[in-house]
Amino acid sequence: MKFAIQVNEGPYQHQAADSAYFFAKAALEKGHEVFRVFFYHDGVNNSTRLTTPPQDDRNIVERWAELAEQYDLDMVVCVAAAQRRGVVDEGEAQRNGKDSTNIDPRFRISGLGQLVEAAIQSDRLVVFGD
Amino acid sequence: MSTLHTVNKSPFEKTSLAACLGHAGAGSAVLLLEDGVYAALAQTSAEAQVKGALDSVKVYVLGPDLQARGLSEERVIPGISVVDYAGFVDLAAEHEKVQAWL
Numbered sequence: 670m671k672f673a674i675q676v677n678e679g680p681y682q683h684q685a686a687d688s689a690y691f692f693a694k695a696a697l698e699k700g701h702e703v704f705r706v707f708f709y710h711d712g713v714n715n716s717t718r719l720t721t722p723p724q725d726d727r728n729i730v731e732r733w734a735e736l737a738e739q740y741d742l743d744m745v746v747c748v749a750a751a752q753r754r755g756v757v758d759e760g761e762a763q764r765n766g767k768d769s770t771n772i773d774p775r776f777r778i779s780g781l782g783q784l785v786e787a788a789i790q791s792d793r794l795v796v797f798g799d
Numbered sequence: 800m801s802t803l804h805t806v807n808k809s810p811f812e813k814t815s816l817a818a819c820l821g822h823a824g825a826g827s828a829v830l831l832l833e834d835g836v837y838a839a840l841a842q843t844s845a846e847a848q849v850k851g852a853l854d855s856v857k858v859y860v861l862g863p864d865l866q867a868r869g870l871s872e873e874r875v876i877p878g879i880s881v882v883d884y885a886g887f888v889d890l891a892a893e894h895e896k897v898q899a900w901l
Contacts, residue, residue: 670892677901684833684864685807691863692891695884701892793891795805796899 672696673787674706677798679714680729681722686715689797690732697740705743705787706733708776710798713751716744718773734775744776745783801826803894807833807901810845815900817848825855830882830890832861836868841876853878861887 674693678685693703708715720730737744746756751772752765758772772778788794804823808815816831816838823829829852831839838845839860849858853876862881865872872881882890891897 672888672891688807688833691884692887696888696891699885699888701888793897795891795897796901798899798901799807 670793671702671704671791673704673784673791673794675784675794675796675798676706676708676712676715677710677796679711680720682711682714683799685797685799686712686729687727689795690729690736692795692797693742694736697736703740703742704791705745705783706737707784707787708744708746708750709784710747710750711754712798713746713754713756716746716751716773716776717756717771719771730773734773737775745787746772746776746778747784748778748780751778801828801894802896802898803827803890804829805897805899806831806835806838807899809834809837810848811837811843816845819900820848820852820856823852823856828857828859828890828894830859830861830887831879832864832887836860836864836870839865839875839879840870841874846876849876849879859886859890 676689680686722728757767757770758778759770762770804819806816806819810816858879859882860879862883
């Protein structure tokens, strides 16, 4: 079965970011397909590669990124939510005159259309948030 | 048309569970996760509400979230099933839709 997952909350702020990860991992381990993980609202903060949690804490960003590498996941960050929160890739930095980037390369920035498409293409859309 | 409803709020803090149970049709399922797991406990002021719902809907609780809060499965209302994340995935697959009561 094809799942789409929407994450509305940031890491270390609300359990939704953890719940979404464990759901995605369990689905993939059961042999399901995860069509896309869409990070919306504060969820875009799951994608900043500059995060450095203490060594005895989970690294939520890296955890997503490793899952994406292992299963070739498409992880999409909402562009408007990202701009508001200072989550930037090369293209956005150039377009908006910013001097640096912070998005982990295993995520990509795109628009809300990607969420709509994921909802259409998938059998289930599962939303995690507050 | 069966739906899996997910509730992640404590019934002692928000009214999401009541709203969910008011809408959940017969044959649908409710999964309690995150702070929603508090609704699965016996001998609370929310128990009657949840027990009443068990006649028409199936109620599940996410075991790892009980554990994370130091709550024993023995305290769960009889009739509520404890599932893990793999069970959550199965529930999502078995029902036609997943509705999060955020």
